[in-house]
Amino acid sequence: MKKVPYTPIREVMSTKVVTSSPDDPVTKVWEMMVEKDFTGLPVVRDGKPIGMITRFDILRKAWSRISKESETRPVDSTQTHVEKLMSSPIYSVKPDDSLRTTIEMMLKHDVGRISVVDDDGRLVGIVDRNDLIKSYSGE
Secondary structure (H helix, E strand, C coil): CCCCCEEEHHHCCCCCCCEEEECHHHHHHHHHHHHHHHHHEEECCCCEEEEEEEHHHHHCCCCHHHHHHHHCCCCCCCCCEEEHEEEECCCEEEECEHHHHHHHHHHHHCCEEEECCCCCCCEEEEEHHHHHHHHHHHC
16 A cells, blocks of 8 residues: 555545435435446435445345336335445545545445545545546556
8 A cells, every 4th residue: 555646535536426315215226326337326314424325235135126126016105215225334534535545444344435525524525446446547
């Protein structure tokens, strides 16, 4: 890690973050992930991240047939919401934290994406493995 340059994460993060609400139906989030080719989304309440929902979270909880099932059954009040499947706690960094700090946190917690929050804990960006690789390789 000594060779990782000091780069503030604000220079690497994505600021146009697609998020989920904890009350969103898992079917809706799954379909959005597939359509937009996302592997995970921050789950946000009142502008602050409270968890992360990933394709792996959904698949791990036996929801792999979710899009097909949602086409054949009516939506009802018992449909599972994101909050039940999301991963938490949320791991976050500040915009001025370094690339090295972010990489170390991702490795320590074995996560593929980290929320970037301001001093009030509000979501201002996200950084994922691809962002870090591109930054490190100079792309």
